[in-house]
Amino acid sequence: MTSETPAIPPGAQRLAEMPRRIPVNGTFELTVRCNLHCKMCLFRHADSENARLLAEEMTADEWIEMARQAARAGTVNLLITGGEPLLRPDFCEIWEGVYQQGFLITLYTNATLVTPKVMETLRRYPPHKIGVTIYGASPETYRKVCGDAATFARTIAGIHQLQTLPSVLEFRTTIIKDNYADADAIDELVQREFGKEFRVTQARMVTKAVRGACADVESCRLDPEDNVRLAFRRGINLIKQYVGDRYDERNLLLEHVNVSEDDAFQPRLTLFGCDAGMRDYVISWDGQLLGCQMLGVFHTDARGQGFHTAWERFPLEVKLPPVNNTCLSCKSRNICNCCYASRYAETGFLDGLPDYVCKDTSILQAMYDRGESKHGKNEL
Template sequence: MTNETSRILEEMPKRNPTDGTFELTVRCNLHCKMCLFRHDDSENSEIIAKELTAEQWENIAKQVARAGTGSLLITGGEPMIRKDFCDIWERIYKQGFIITLYTNATLVTPDVMETLTKYPPHKIGVTLYGASEETYQAVCGNRAAFYHALNGIHKLLELPSLIEFRTTIIKDNYHDVDAIEELIQKEFGKKYALTQTRIVMKAVRGGCADVASCRLEPEDNIRLAFRRGINQIREKVGDTYDEEKLHVERKESKEKKDTLRLSLLGCNAGMNEYTISWDGKLLACQLLDFFSTDVLQEGFDKAWEHFPLAVPRMQECAECTECRSKDLCNCCVATRLAETGRTDGCPEYICRDTAIVQKLIDEGGIGYDERSI
């Protein structure tokens, strides 16, 4: 450990592993064009051989519970693709976490429902990628998955869990956004809203998807975000809605110059939040694996304690440091690495996105018009 590293660690607030993510697998039964993590099917046998066993997940769950983790996300890939999912779920659940489950809802079998009924998640995040078989074929490569998802969601709604609908919009389902929301309200109830991924990043950690070829152009991304936001305003204010009074404003944030020095990565990753990967590595977040410690070799406590020493000193992007829009930017270490291959790279896609938002703020957004973007 260098003197500089030692000094930075001394200045850093205490790290507490309160929020964890268990990535049971990176395998999935769908082939979504924009997936961050999915590997090619030819790698599945090798991945299966290295995936943690149910006993290993149980052991790790006990360790993180003792270390102070209270909130836990179970995700993948698609976690239900594992033949031992029910066994893993029961073992982890019994440790007493507040558990969230992320799933595409296409593999909700009777055995899965029996397990989840006995051990219900506190929250379930369900992804919907379209409102038709055709869109599911275009986005996920599987027509039948549309009806499997609808049937699976109906089953999951029988649980006492809070259900959150999530989606990622790319060129192939851009035309389906309103239809997805209408489908949710018609099929499952008007109380449910749809959460959309704001920035679609390039694939990370060996993922095989060619995201750059299918994601929206920044202009379309912003149009969509503003249109959905305005629709929500219309619903809230009803007859008092007046488009001429719409404007975009920015609240000044606190100076961020010391953020990187007061945390590992400028966020909660590795400070209060962490991910344990499908093969037992401790990661700061699910998007980053170019530095890690080994939970299987060291145990969780030691892996957590040693983790800061595995984190390289991050160099700031000079161009970003001087940018007037840096507080509006959706950039982080993970997005920089995914988009540019460098932790100090300047991602052109996100720069374009941020510039559009900055323009709307500068112009006030009075009399909002999608065509002005």
């Protein structure tokens, strides 16, 4: 009788070579329901699904227990998001229980549902950081983008309340065709209402909706040309704010520079080419552990198996095809925003070729190739 070495499962050797995975950064997606109906939302499901979603959402007790398990596993930074997390009637109960686990905790909200009860809870357990998305600079723009003009005033009032907390306040926006004319006005609104020190971070690109969300993003997102122009215009506006009277358009030089050549070409074993599933994770509204909120095709059952088991088993679920040859040979790959999540969102395939992203990147590459330094007001 001879002894045989057990066969190594496919991929196990590669997994053994990976750096240690520690779930440092977590996201709890309390719901994919929202009181707004933003045309470009990546995650909101149709209202017709609300009854099913409510029945299948994790309960407050389950979220709090998940937080305990995540803390024991090493999570330090935790984002509470949605959908709109404040839409849940048990939000305050969840927040208090999760907060008490000791995370550096961030809250993402549209600020339209900031009630006295919510403020009482947040004063007792203040977030480290609050991120608020501004969708326009007027009620009319909110009507176009979010479906309800009245939510503009509620947003401003809600942010003023949140600003009384000892939390870092950050502003974000997503620009589509319906609020394109408000892009600069949103910056002005934030600085006028909340302080000159605030800057608004704009989403670089809007992909198609993911994980069963209902938005028809293709009908409302910017054309690639407008998307790139807007990004550069906002960048130049930021330069103007920093340099003041010293600004001289003739001295502008557009270059793409690697911050560190060593870092740029240092091989690193990951699951997706980023921190998803390595240091970052998401617990979805129904208790699935994902590597990224954008990519639901790979998941484990944290609700049923517990956090530790779900985290440890997650790499075994990840089965990626090779990157397509077009992307591999593309000279613009170092400035491209494409990843497995955006490929899947845009094409339905992990190795797909996302036409929208390719057009955006080719326009950006052409500007770099020309070394453009004459970004006049009319062009941008």
